[in-house]
Amino acid sequence: MTSIRCGGFVDLGWEHGTAQDEKKKKVRCNYCGKVVSGGIYRLKQHLARLSGEVTYCDKAPEEVCLKMKDNLEGCRIGKKPKQIEYDDQATYLNFPPCENENDVVEEEEEEEEHIMYDDNRNKGKQQLVVLGDKGLVINMAPPPPHPLRSLGYVDPGWEHGVPRDERKKKVKCNYCDKIVSGGINRFKQHLARIPGEVAPCKSAPEEVYLKIKENMKWHRTGRRHRRPEPHKHSTSSSAFYTLHSENENENEDDDEEEDDEHLLIDKKKRFVRREDALSSKKPKSETTNDKVPGRKEEVMSAVSKFFYYAGVPTHAANSPYFHKMLEMVSQHGPPSPSSVMLSSRYLEDELLTIKTHLAEYKASWAVTGCSILADTWKDAQNRTLINILVSCPRGLHFVSSVDATEFVHDAPSLFKLLDKVVDEMGEENVVQVITQNTPIYEAAGKMLEEKRQNLFWTPCAASCIEQMLEDFVKIKWVAECIEKGQKITKLVYNQMWLWNLMKQEYTNGQELVRASFTSVSSSFLTLQSLMDHRTALKRLFQSTKWLSSRLSKSHEGEEVEKIVMNATFWKKVQCVRRSVGPILEVLEKINDGGDSMSMPYIYSNMYKVKFAIKSNHGDDPHKYGNACSIIDNHSLNHPLYLAAYFLNPSYRYRPDFVPYPEVVRGLNSCIVRFEPNTARRVLASKQIADFCSAKADFGTDLAISTRTELNPAAWWQQHGINCLELQQIAVRILSQTCSCFGCDHTYDGIHKRRYNRLAQKRLKDLIYVHYNLRLKERQIRPTTSSDSLFVQENLLYDWIVKPGKQEDEEMDYEENGLFEYEQGNGESRKGGSSLDIQPLDSHPPEDEDGDLNFLDEESD
Numbered sequence: 139m140t141s142i143r144c145g146g147f148v149d150l151g152w153e154h155g156t157a158q159d160e161k162k163k164k165v166r167c168n169y170c171g172k173v174v175s176g177g178i179y180r181l182k183q184h185l186a187r188l189s190g191e192v193t194y195c196d197k198a199p200e201e202v203c204l205k206m207k208d209n210l211e212g213c214r215i216g217k218k219p220k221q222i223e224y225d226d227q228a229t230y231l232n233f234p235p236c237e238n239e240n241d242v243v244e245e246e247e248e249e250e251e252h253i254m255y256d257d258n259r260n261k262g263k264q265q266l267v268v269l270g271d272k273g274l275v276i277n278m279a280p281p282p283p284h285p286l287r288s289l290g291y292v293d294p295g296w297e298h299g300v301p302r303d304e305r306k307k308k309v310k311c312n313y314c315d316k317i318v319s320g321g322i323n324r325f326k327q328h329l330a331r332i333p334g335e336v337a338p339c340k341s342a343p344e345e346v347y348l349k350i351k352e353n354m355k356w357h358r359t360g361r362r363h364r365r366p367e368p369h370k371h372s373t374s375s376s377a378f379y380t381l382h383s384e385n386e387n388e389n390e391d392d393d394e395e396e397d398d399e400h401l402l403i404d405k406k407k408r409f410v411r412r413e414d415a416l417s418s419k420k421p422k423s424e425t426t427n428d429k430v431p432g433r434k435e436e437v438m439s440a441v442s443k444f445f446y447y448a449g450v451p452t453h454a455a456n457s458p459y460f461h462k463m464l465e466m467v468s469q470h471g472p473p474s475p476s477s478v479m480l481s482s483r484y485l486e487d488e489l490l491t492i493k494t495h496l497a498e499y500k501a502s503w504a505v506t507g508c509s510i511l512a513d514t515w516k517d518a519q520n521r522t523l524i525n526i527l528v529s530c531p532r533g534l535h536f537v538s539s540v541d542a543t544e545f546v547h548d549a550p551s552l553f554k555l556l557d558k559v560v561d562e563m564g565e566e567n568v569v570q571v572i573t574q575n576t577p578i579y580e581a582a583g584k585m586l587e588e589k590r591q592n593l594f595w596t597p598c599a600a601s602c603i604e605q606m607l608e609d610f611v612k613i614k615w616v617a618e619c620i621e622k623g624q625k626i627t628k629l630v631y632n633q634m635w636l637w638n639l640m641k642q643e644y645t646n647g648q649e650l651v652r653a654s655f656t657s658v659s660s661s662f663l664t665l666q667s668l669m670d671h672r673t674a675l676k677r678l679f680q681s682t683k684w685l686s687s688r689l690s691k692s693h694e695g696e697e698v699e700k701i702v703m704n705a706t707f708w709k710k711v712q713c714v715r716r717s718v719g720p721i722l723e724v725l726e727k728i729n730d731g732g733d734s735m736s737m738p739y740i741y742s743n744m745y746k747v748k749f750a751i752k753s754n755h756g757d758d759p760h761k762y763g764n765a766c767s768i769i770d771n772h773s774l775n776h777p778l779y780l781a782a783y784f785l786n787p788s789y790r791y792r793p794d795f796v797p798y799p800e801v802v803r804g805l806n807s808c809i810v811r812f813e814p815n816t817a818r819r820v821l822a823s824k825q826i827a828d829f830c831s832a833k834a835d836f837g838t839d840l841a842i843s844t845r846t847e848l849n850p851a852a853w854w855q856q857h858g859i860n861c862l863e864l865q866q867i868a869v870r871i872l873s874q875t876c877s878c879f880g881c882d883h884t885y886d887g888i889h890k891r892r893y894n895r896l897a898q899k900r901l902k903d904l905i906y907v908h909y910n911l912r913l914k915e916r917q918i919r920p921t922t923s924s925d926s927l928f929v930q931e932n933l934l935y936d937w938i939v940k941p942g943k944q945e946d947e948e949m950d951y952e953e954n955g956l957f958e959y960e961q962g963n964g965e966s967r968k969g970g971s972s973l974d975i976q977p978l979d980s981h982p983p984e985d986e987d988g989d990l991n992f993l994d995e996e997s998d
Contacts, residue, residue, distance in 0.1 A: 150209050151178040154185055154202060169197040182206045193305060294353055295326040298346060313341040330354045458915060485903055492910045499532045500567070506531050506851065506873035507569040509596075510559055513878050514546070514574050522546040525909070526559050529875045531851065533917055536909035537562070538902070549581035556586055560593070569812075569870050570594040570778060572878040574601045592811060594778055599740050599876040600655075602772045603725045607658045609768045610718055619710045622701045623665050624937050626675070627651055629689075629698045631938040639683060644674040653933045654722075655729045655879060660933045662718050669711045675702045716754035717765040720747045728877045737874045738850045741783040744774050777811075778871060780804025785868045787845040787853050791832065808871060818863045825861035834860045 151165075158164040158173055165181040166173050172195070174181045180192050186206035187194035195203075295309075302308040302317055309325040310317050316339065318325045324336055330351040331338035339347075445452060454460060467473075475484070499508075511534075513525040524546075526537040537559065545551035552573075560568050571586060573579040575597035583595025610616055627650050630637050641647050650671060652663040668675070678684060679699045689695040701707055724743045748766055755761035780801045789795055805826075813819045829836055841857040848856070851872040858865030 149178050151182040151185070151206070154198070154206075155181045167195055167198075169199075169202075170195045182210055186210055189306070293322050293326075295322045295329065295350065298329055298342070298350075299325050311339055311342075313343075313346075314339050326350050326354055459911065481900055481904075485900070485907065488907050488911075489903055492907060495910075496535055499528070499530055499535055500564075502532055503530060503564070503567040505855075505869060507870040508563065508567050509874045510556070510563060510568055510571045511875075511878040512556065512571065512573040512579075514542070524555070527878075527913075528563060531873050534913045536906060536913060539905050539909070547578055549578050549585065552579065552582035553585040556582060557589065560586070560590060565590055565592065568593045569874050570596045572596045572598050572875070574598055574878065575605060575772075592814065594776070594811065596776055596778055596876070598878040599774055599779075600725060600728050600879050601877075602774055603721060603728075604656055604658055606721060606768050606772050607662060607718065609771070610714075610765075611658065611661070613764065615710055616714055619707070619714055620661055620665060622707060623668050623711070625694075626668065626698055626701060627664065627937045628940050629694060632940055633689060636678075636684075636689070639681075640674070640678055643681075644678045645671055651934050651937050654725070655933075657933050657936070659722060659725055661937070662714070662722055664934070664937055665711055666715050666719065666722075669708070669715055672702075672708055672711075679703065713761070717751055717762065719754070720750035721769075729879055736849075736872070737778060737782040737876050738786040738788075738872050740774060740876045741779040742786075742789055744769070775800055775804070777804035777807040778874065779876065781808040782850075782871050782874075785829075785854070785872060786850045787841075788850065790830070791842075791845055809867060812867050812870060813863065822861075822863040822867055825864040828861055829858075829864065836860075 154168050155165040155174075155178070156168065158166055163177055164173055164175050165178060167181065167184060169185075172184070172193070174184050174192060176192070183206075184192045184195050185198050185202055186209075187198075187203055188207075188210070298312050299309040299318075299322075300312065302310050307321050308317055308319050309322060311325070311328060316328070316337070318328050318336055320336070327334075328336045328339050329342050329346060330353075331347060332351075332354060444450070445454070508528050508530040511525075511527040511529055513527065514522065515525070516522055521541060521543045524540045524542045526540065528535045528537060540555065542552075542555070556571055556573075560571065568590075570593055571583065573583060573595070580595075580597070583597075587593070587595050611620065630640055630650060641649075648671070650664065650667055652660065652667045654660045654663050679690075679702050684690050687695075690699065724740075724747060727743065728740070748769060751762050751765050781804045783789060784797065784801050784805045806823075809819055809822050813822060828834060831837075832842070835841060835857045838857070841853070844853060844856075849872075851869050854865055854868045854872065858868060
C-alpha cells in the first residue's frame with residue numbers, strides 16, 4: 139500500500155513549526171517557541187488562537203493567524219462523509235471508482251487533509267484500509283465531528299462559571315462559589331453531578347444540571363464508533379470490521395444511555411464496569427443515603443469479627459480515632475496496611491507527631507513549670523508498673539513505663555529513677571515530683587529534695603484520700619455494711635432473669651454498681667447507689683415473681699431478702715454516706731480532670747469536707763468524731779497546697795479568709811525553694827503585702843471582677859505585673875496538679891518481656907504512642923465512670939463475682955417457665971419458716987437516725 143505521506147502533500151502548518159520527535163506529535167512554534175503536543179493540527183489551532191484545547195500564540199503575525207483560521211475552517215466544513223449502508227451486513231464499505239493505485243493515493247491525500255478527530259491520539263492516522271489487490275477500500279472513518287468544535291464555538295459551561303486564571307484551568311462556580319481545578323470539562327462534571335473526579339454542585343438549578351448532563355453525555359458517547367473492535371480475529375482480505383447496523387443507528391439515543399450507565403472509559407482506554415468505578419468514588423453524601431438491604435449488617439459483622447479475633451476491647455468502638463478511621467475509609471476507600479507498615483513507617487510518623495506536641499509543651503515550661511507524675515499500679519500478672527508522665531497547663535504527656543517489680547520496695551532505686559526523669563525534663567522546669575503516699579516513696583522523695591534544692595516531692599492527693607477511705611473500711615460496722623451490700627449485688631448480677639427484672643421494672647435501666655478509679659472508692663460509690671435504690675430493691679424482693687421463684691426459697695435468697703428488708707442496715711448505710719460522701723466528691727473532682735484537679739483548690743476543698751461531715755451528722759461529735767480523726771491523720775498540709783491556697787485570689791480576698799500560721803509557713807517555704815537568689819526572695823516577700831491589700835494592679839476594677847472568673851495562674855499573669863518576683867513564683871505554683879493518676883491502666887497486654895533489642899524498642903514506641911493518644915482523647919472527650927460493666931470488672935470484682943465455682947442450677951426461670959405460684963400468694967417457704975416483711979415505707983426518714991448504738995462498736 140502506498141503511504142499517504144509520499145504523495146507530495148505538505149500541510150500548510152509545517153511552514154510555521156518544527157517537529158520535535160519522529161512521529162511528529164510534538165511541534166515547536168517558530169514564533170513563541172512553545173512545544174505543542176498533538177500534531178500539526180494542534181499547532182494550527184495554536185497559531186489561529188482558538189481557545190479551548192491549547193493556549194494561543196501571541197507572537198504570530200496577523201496574516202499567519204488569519205491563514206490558519208481559514209485552513210481550519212476548510213478542514214471542518216469541507217468534508218462530506220461517504221457512507222453506504224447495507225441491510226444485510228452490519229458494515230459500511232466505500233468502493234471509490236478508481237482505475238489505478240495512484241487514484242487511491244490521491245483520495246487518501248484528500249482524506250488526510252480533511253478528516254479531523256476530536257481524539258488527539260487518532261489525529262493524522264490512516265483511515266482507509268485496502269484489502270487485497272482488487273482496490274477494495276474500507277472507509278473506517280466515523281462521521282465528522284460536530285461543527286461546535288469549529289471556529290467561534292464557546293463551551294456552554296462558561297455560562298455558569300468564571301475563569302480564575304489566564305489558562306482557564308481553575309473555574310469558579312456561579313452557584314456554590316466552589317473553585318474547580320481541571321478546566322471547563324471538570325467544571326461541567328461538577329455541574330452535571332458526575333461522581334468520581336469532583337464534588338457535585340448542589341446549588342445549581344435543575345435545568346442547568348440537565349443541560350450540562352446532556353452536553354457531557356454527547357462528549358462521552360459521541361466517539362463510540364472508535365471503540366476497539368472486539369470481533370477482530372484476522373487481517374486477511376476477507377475480514378470485516380463490524381460496526382453499528384442500520385437498526386443500531388436508528389436507536390442511537392438508547393445505545394448512548396446504555397453506554398453511559400454501564401461503561402466508563404478511563405484515560406488509558408480501559409473498559410471498566412460503571413458500578414465498580416462508582417463504588418469506590420461515590421461522594422459521601424450518596425454513599426450514606428444509598429441503603430442496600432443487609433449491607434449494614436454485613437459491615438457490622440465484619441467489624442465485630444475483627445474486634446473478637448484481635449482481642450480488642452469492645453469499648454474501643456467509642457474512641458474518636460475509631461470513628462475517624464471509618465469516616466476516612468468511607469471517603470477514600472479501604473487501604474491495605476500490613477503489620478510491617480503499621481509497626482514501622484506509620485508508627486514512626488505518629489512518634490514524630492507526638493514529639494512535636496511535646497516540644498510545644500516544653501516551650502511553656504519556662505513560665506508555668508511542670509510536674510512529674512509517677513503513677514504506680516499492678517497489672518493482671520501482679521507486676522508493679524510505674525508510668526512516668528509530665529503535667530502542665532497545656533496537658534499531660536506520657537514519658538515512659540517502667541517495670542518496677544524488682545525495686546519498688548527499694549527507696550534508693552526509686553530515687554535514681556525519679557532523678558533521671560528530672561534530668562530529662564530539665565531541673566529548671568520541674569516544680570514538683572508527685573508519687574504515692576507510702577513510706578518508701580516518701581524516703582525516695584526526701585532524697586530527691588536533698589539533691590534538687592529547687593523542687594518539691596509531693597504526695598498524691600488522690601492517694602491520700604484513698605488511704606482515708608481504706609481507714610473507713612477498717613471500722614467494723616462499715617465493713618459489715620460493705621459485706622452485706624456485696625451479697626445483694628452478687629445475687630442480682632449472677633442471676634440474669636433477676637438482673638433483667640430489676641432494670642426493666644424497678645430501677646429504670648440503672649445499675650446498682652458504680653465504678654470509680656480504685657476498688658475502695660468503687661465500693662463506697664456502690665454502697666451509695668444501693669442507698670439510692672433501696673425503695674426499688676424492697677419492691678423487687680416483695681414482688682410476686684421473686685416470691686414464686688426457687689431462688690427466694692434458697693438460703694442465699696432468704697439471706698439477701700432479710701438484708702434488704704432490715705431497717706438497721708439502711709441506717710448504717712446512711713451513716714456511711716454522710717461520713718464518706720463529701721470525701722468522694724473531692725476525689726471525683728480530682729480524677730475528673732477539671733479545674734479542681736489543679737493545685738489552687740485542694741486545700742480549700744478538704745477543709746470544707748470537715749464542715750460538710752459535721753453538718754451531715756447534726757454537729758454531733760459522737761457521730762462525726764471518727765471521720766474527722768481519719769481526715770486529720772492524712773492531712774493535706776503540704777507547703778505547695780498551703781501556698782496555692784494563700785495565692786488563690788478567689789479565696790484570699792474573701793471576708794472569711796484566715797491566714798492560718800501553717801498557711802503562711804507553707805508560702806515562706808515555697809519562696810525559699812523556688813527563688814535561690816536572696817535579693818529576689820526579699821522582694822517577693824515585700825510584694826505579699828501589696829497582694830493582700832490589693833494595691834496597684836491588684837486593685838483595679840478588672841482585677842477585682844476577674845478574681846473568681848479567671849484561672850488563678852492566668853489572673854496572676856495579667857494583674858501581677860508590678861510584682862514580678864512574686865508573680866513568677868505564684869504562676870509556677872498555681873499551674874500545677876495535685877494527683878499522679880494520669881492515664882488509664884488498661885494496656886498492660888503489651889508490657890511483655892522482649893529479649894531482642896529491636897523488639898524492645900518497638901514495644902516502648904507502641905506504649906509511648908498508645909498512652910499519649912489516650913491522653914489526647916481524654917482532653918477531647920473527658921473520661922466518665924459510666925463505661926461498660928465488663929470494662930470495670932477489676933474494680934468491681936468483689937461486688938459482682940462470687941467466690942469459687944458458680945452454681946448452674948439457677949437458670950433463666952422466665953424462659954424455662956419456672957415462675958410458679960405456690961398457693962397463689964408465695965406464702966410457702968423453704969423449711970416452713972416465714973419472714974416478717976416490713977412495709978415499703980418502713981425505712982426511717984433521713985433526719986431520724988433512731989438507735990445508733992453501732993457507733994459505739996467502731997474501732998479506734
